[in-house]
């Protein structure tokens with residue numbers, strides 16, 4: 001523990017499990033207060049209880065604009081400020097383009113793309129009023145290149161990468177930095193449940209020869225959230241053991 005995020009107030013979407021939960025744990029260890037925002041209520045509440053007074057849980061469907069306003073207002077009312085938003089919530093269902101239904105496209109769009117846009121839009125005024133802040137949008141290596149079966153998912157992650165640049169341009173003059181992270185193959189249920197084909201070849205396609213851990217993702221996210229990255233804005237941070245090269 002180094003108090004990297006001492007006194008900061010953070011919202012982490014999709015924080016009930018996987019990468020978001022590891023970020024919540026590390027952010028609390030580094031001195032932040034964390035609002036875990038998710039639709040997985042039981043898991044999120046359980047995690048918040050485990051993390052103690054420095055964490056709270058809020059139900060948030062990231063595709064619901066009104067729900068975003070409520071979470072931001074409640075956070076600022078309770079904690080007086082908002083410094084960090086990690087737009088981490090995401091879904092992934094593999095399908096080839098010819099098998100991709102409108103429902104599948106819309107499912108990815110609403111959570112992965114619209115959810116990130118609404119989050120940035122809702123959080124920005126609160127961060128500006130707090131004197132600045134850091135937004136981290138979780139994209140993917142699917143937002144840097146193309147993998148078969150990833151079109152519905154990957155195009156939303158390309159959008160996240162693009163929206164990050166637009167927001168970095170607009171919010172930067174107000175002291176709010178916006179960056180994207182591009183995880184490779186990280187050990188979570190999302191990875192395990194969805195890509196049997198990929199799972200067997202991950203070690204081969206990744207130069208470091210292994211999957212990443214949620215803690216390795218959280219470490220980089222904490223750096224982007226902290227003042228140590230104070231001149232990093234509009235950047236893409238690839239965390240993939242070299243898989244995308």
Ligand SMILES: NC(=O)c1ccc[n+]([C@@H]2O[C@H](COP(=O)([O-])OP(=O)(O)OC[C@H]3O[C@@H](n4cnc5c(N)ncnc54)[C@H](O)[C@@H]3O)[C@@H](O)[C@H]2O)c1
Nearest residue numbers: 014018019039040061062088089090140183185186188190
């Ligand atoms: N695991 C990987 O290998 C990998 C690789 C690249 C990118 N990512 C991205 O990282 C992020 C986290 O992925 P993960 O592997 O931890 O997944 P995960 O499935 O373990 O966790 C995702 C979380 O998002 C929540 N969520 C889903 N829909 C939501 C909604 N509408 N509103 C709020 N929360 C919602 C889920 O309840 C869950 O807690 C995602 O954006 C994912 O696309 C993951």
